Amino acid sequence: MTSSTLPEPVARLIAAANAGNTDAFLDTFAETGAVNDWGRVFTGRDAIRAWSDSEFIGVGVTLDVTAEITTREHATVTAMVGGRGFNGQSHFSFTVANDLVTDMAITA
Template identity: 85%
Template sequence: MSNTLPEPVARLIAAANAGDTEAFLATFAADGSVNDWGRTFTGHDAIRAWSDSEFIGVGVTLEVTAEITTREHTTITATVGGQGFNGQSHFSFTVSDGLVADMAITA
């Protein structure tokens, strides 16, 4: 991963790779959201439940292979590993006030 990712996004990826749910959640705003292929989870409790069953809870790993940041928006391409989905995905993030306001996962 390069050093050009916004700090909250870099912390989110590092937390996911470390399997650290608390650090992962700490990167999100209180009303932050995750959109996982059209399913939206808003707030820390909903994001935790999603992550426990489909992200950190299945040992996700993210190897960033490409990134683009424009102002508060960042999009990465990552090779996803773990016991859940494996393969390439795109993740887009909106950062506001030093926290992730939303993360969307698409093909």
């Protein structure tokens, strides 16, 4: 699914993940940004990098967005997740401020 309604930082984050580009992925986050992966929270770029290296980009994640809901500061996407880790449908919620992701939450 290609969409022009996702906030630019979210679109960049998804593109970076699909390209396997950890640095570009991290550059989408605010310095105090956080990832909430099913209740486990990783705050700051160093913690997000460690999480991503073992559970996201490090396992070749792919995100095929199948649906989205976007408001001014929030976006929720449904994606089919592929790679060598979790595979299947997940929901990703994003909060954006100042052209950066401040929060990414992953749920069922």
